[in-house]
Amino acid sequence: MEKLMIRGGRPLRGTVQISGAKNSAVALLPASLLAESEVVLDNLPQLSDVAVYGELLQELGGTVQWDGESMRIDPSSMRSIPMPNGKVKLLRASYYLMGALLGRFGEAVIGMPGGCNFEPRPIDQHIKGFEALGAEVSNDHGSIRIKAAELRGAKIYLDVVSVGATINIMLAASRAKGATIIENAAKEPEIIDVATLLNAMGANIKGAGTETIRIEGVDQLHGCRHSIIPDRIQAGTYMIAAAATRGDVLIDNVIPKHLEAMTAKLQEMGVQVHELDEAIRIVGQPTYEAIDVKALVYPGFATDLQSPMTSLLTQADGVSILSDYVYNNRFKHVPELIRMGAKIRLEGRSAIIEGGPLNAAKVRAADLRAGAALIVAGLTAVEGVTEITGVEYIDRGYDFLVDNLRQLGADVWRERE
Ligand SMILES: CC(=O)N[C@H]1[C@@H](OP(=O)(O)OP(=O)(O)OC[C@H]2O[C@@H](n3ccc(=O)[nH]c3=O)[C@H](O)[C@@H]2O)O[C@H](CO)[C@@H](O)[C@@H]1O
C-alpha cells in the first residue's frame, strides 16, 4: 500500500491535460460487448477501474488489446459467464454487465457491485427497467440473476433520476424487440457518450441528454471506433485545486459546457474563470466570498465535485453551506478535513463550512472523491506534510495525479505505507 504525501502552500501554475472520462469508460467497455465485431475505444483513462473492466471482458471470453490510450475489444467469442464474485466486487460500474449481457445473451448473473460505498446505493431502478423489458430478476445467494426469453420494448418511468439505471436500460433495450421509452432519464454527458457509441454500433437511440430517451431495438450491433469524452470531474477537481492554491492553471482538453455549474459557482466566489474552446483557465484570487452550493443531477453542480468543493470553501471568508441532493450522506471527507483544522458542521444533507486556514495532518481517504477533497486540502495547508492513505480509492479516478500536480509546481510524492 502507498500513501500520498503533500507539502502544501504552493500555488499551482501551468497546464494540465484532462484524460477521458472514467464514468463514460466504465459504461462504454461493457457496451462494446453488445457488438458482434471489434470495437476500438480511444482516449481511455489509465485508471484501475478501466484496467479491471478490461480483465472482466477477458474473463467473459473477449479479446482485449491495449494500444496506448486505446483498447481494441473483440467481443465475438464472448459468453454470458456467471460472475458472482471476484473482480465485479472491485467497482461500482460492474452493474453495466447486467444490461449488456442481458441485451446480447438474454441472461446474466452478476454479484452486487462494489466501488465507493459512501452510503447505501440501491439498484432497484435498474431492476425495475429489466423487468419492464420482460426479464425475470431474482436474488441468487447475493448475486442478481436476470433472464429473458425475449426482451420487449417498454415505457419505463424512473422513480429516481439515475445515471446507472438510464445507461443499463439503454444497453439492454438496444437489442429488445420494439421501442423502449425511458422517462425521467438522467441527462449526464456520459449518457450521451454511451448513446453515441451504441448508435455508431448500429443502435437507434434518440433523445440522450434529455429526460426522455427513445430506443428502437435492433437485431444486431456491429463494431466501430469511438473516442471518449473528457472527464469533467477530473477537470473540475483541478479547477478547484487551482483556485484553492491561488494559482493560475490552464485545464486543457475539456468541454467547458460540461462544467457550467462549476464555473458559475467559482465565479460567484470571486475566482476568475476564462472559458476557451476546449480549455478553461483558472486564475486564483487572494480572497473568496462564502457561497451556497447544492449538488444536484446534471446540469446541476455534480455530487462528485461536492467533496473537493468542501475543501475550497474552507478558503472563503465567512460561512458557506454545501448541500448534496443526490446522496444525503456523502460526507466521509468532513471528519478528515476537521483533523486538518477545518471548521465544518454537518446538518442533515448539508455541510456548514466556516472559512479558515488548514494544517497538514495524517488523514485517510475513505472513498474516491473524499480523497480528492484531501488532496485539495493538502495542497492548501501552509505548513508541514499531509499524509493521505487510502490511495487505492484515488487511483480509481485520477490518472497521472502525482505527475500532473508536480508539473503544476506542487510538492507531492508517493511513499510506501
Ligand atoms: C460509474 C458512475 O457513473 N458513477 C456515477 C453515477 O453513479 P450511479 O449511477 O450509481 O448513481 P445514480 O445516478 O444511479 O444515483 C443517484 C441517486 O439515485 C439513487 N438510486 C439510484 C439507482 C437506483 O436504482 N435507486 C436509487 O435510489 C442513488 O442512491 C442516488 O441517491 O452517478 C452518480 C451520481 O451522479 C455519481 O456520483 C457516480 O460517480
Ligand SMILES: C=C(OP(=O)(O)O)C(=O)O
Ligand atoms: C462515486 C464515484 O464513482 P463510482 O460510482 O464508480 O463509485 C465517483 O466517480 O465519484
